[in-house]
Amino acid sequence: MRNWMIGLALVGAASAAQAQEAADIEMWRLDCGTIELSDSASFSDGHLYDGVPRTLTDSCYVIRNGDRYLLWDAGLPGALAGNSMTSGVYTVSVERTIADQLGDIGLTPEQINFVGISHYHFDHIGQLTDFAQSTLLINERDFAAVTEGVDGDTTAAFTPWLENSERATTFPRDHDVFGDGSVTMLAMPGHTPGHSALLVRLPETGNILLSGDLYHFREQIENRGVPQFNTDRADTLASFERFLQIDQALEAIIVIQHDPGDVERLPAFPASAN
Numbered sequence: 001m002r003n004w005m006i007g008l009a010l011v012g013a014a015s016a017a018q019a020q021e022a023a024d025i026e027m028w029r030l031d032c033g034t035i036e037l038s039d040s041a042s043f044s045d046g047h048l049y050d051g052v053p054r055t056l057t058d059s060c061y062v063i064r065n066g067d068r069y070l071l072w073d074a075g076l077p078g079a080l081a082g083n084s085m086t087s088g089v090y091t092v093s094v095e096r097t098i099a100d101q102l103g104d105i106g107l108t109p110e111q112i113n114f115v116g117i118s119h120y121h122f123d124h125i126g127q128l129t130d131f132a133q134s135t136l137l138i139n140e141r142d143f144a145a146v147t148e149g150v151d152g153d154t155t156a157a158f159t160p161w162l163e164n165s166e167r168a169t170t171f172p173r174d175h176d177v178f179g180d181g182s183v184t185m186l187a188m189p190g191h192t193p194g195h196s197a198l199l200v201r202l203p204e205t206g207n208i209l210l211s212g213d214l215y216h217f218r219e220q221i222e223n224r225g226v227p228q229f230n231t232d233r234a235d236t237l238a239s240f241e242r243f244l245q246i247d248q249a250l251e252a253i254i255v256i257q258h259d260p261g262d263v264e265r266l267p268a269f270p271a272s273a274n
Contacts, residue, residue, distance in 0.1 A: 023182040024066050025202055026272040029263055030101050032075025033058035035123065036091040043216055044225040045233070054217065056258040058123050060098060061210060062107070063200060065178040069107065070114045071134070072198055072210060073257070074098065077126035098127050104270045109133070114169075114177060116185055118212030118257075119192040120146050125157040132160035137177065139187060139194030140170035188214050188243060190236030191227070197243060199252070204274045207252035208266075214239055216258045 035056040040049035061072040076094050084093035099109050109130050116137040118124055136158075138146075146158045161168040169175070175196075177183040185196045191213045198210040214236075215221060221244070226236050247254055256262040266273050 023178075023180055023201070023203065024064075025182050025200070026064050026274045027200055027202065027208070027266070028062045028105060028269055028272045029266045030060040030062065030075075030098060030269060031057070031095060032060040032073070032098060033080065033092060033094040033123065033126070035076075035258070036093075038089045038091075040089075042089070042229060043220075043227045045228045045230075046225065048223055048225045055260060056216060057260045057263055058092075059257045059263045061198075061200075062102070062105070062112075063183055065180070065182055068113045068178060069111055070116055070137075070177055070183060071098070071112045071131060072116045073118055073124045073212070074115060074128040074131065075126050076123050078130065080126075092123070094126075097130070099130055101269065105272075116177065116196075116198065117142070118197065118210075119195040120150060120154050120158075121192070121213065122153065124213070125154065128157045129160065136161045136168040137175060137185060138168065138170055139175075139185070139189075139196050140172050141189065141194030142192050142196075143168060143170045143194070145193055186243075186246070188212065188239035190214070190232050190234075190239045191230050193231055195239070199246065199250075202273055205253070207250040208273070209243065209247055209250075209252045209254045211243070211254065211256045211258075213258070214243055215256045218256055218259050218262060220256075221254075 037054050040052045040054050043049050058075050060075045063070045076092050078097040080094040081097050084091055112131050112134045114137050115131045115134040120142050173187045175185040182201050184199045186199055188195050188197045197212045197214055200208040226233050230236050253265055255265050
């Protein structure tokens with residue numbers, strides 16, 4: 001039995017490798033806003049960042065697999081384009097909308113087949129309704145939280161899929177977006193009940209791990225800083241461990257989506273990673 005299981009695992013690994021080689025994939029990183037923090041204290045329940053100001057980016061990603069497209073996260077609200085807004089320690093701003101940037105690579109929102117959401121926080125769903133015709137991909141626990149009513153603004157962003165749930169694909173754990181192993185939403189709960197990260201297997205660049213909000217800046221990898229506003233500390237720590245195991249096993253490139261230095265690991269828009 002053990003030899004049979006090992007053989008099956010090897011076949012599965014070989015199939016994943018073949019899918020990666022065969023897939024016609026490229027990925028673009030988009031600028032979906034900037035977040036200025038006057039104090040980062042809330043990003044650690046262990047007082048690791050008290051009084052520390054910092055600048056975060058808000059990045060989104062478009063991934064093409066053949067003639068199908070995935071938008072990963074939907075940034076800050078498009079209504080902020082050219083403006084900024086301050087609330088507490090946060091000052092948020094947007095230079096260009098996602099739809100505007102898509103035009104630079106010859107796309108329209110209507111051509112986006114899937115919109116994958118790492119989690120339901122405002123800076124990841126701000127332009128979600130611009131893609132109301134797309135199939136929503138979201139972990140079932142986060143969709144349940146939205147359905148139950150996290151807050152009014154969040155509910156409004158998800159209205160097209162709440163009104164027609166058949167256009168939303170939910171899942172309990174990992175989800176293979178294109179069905180060929182090239183792009184996988186990874187269950188990484190803790191920041192929210194159904195938070196996800198994204199694994200992208202690029203033929204030339206290699207394996208990319210997009211963090212969602214598992215981490216917000218690189219030092220959290222080393223000091224394991226858990227934000228005060230996460231829904232579950234134990235789940236967060238378990239997700240830290242799983243994420244880094246995947247990174248080591250696949251020799252992946254980690255891209256922390258809110259870290260300005262990390263997003264520069266990928267080509268500057270409108271260039272793409274292959």
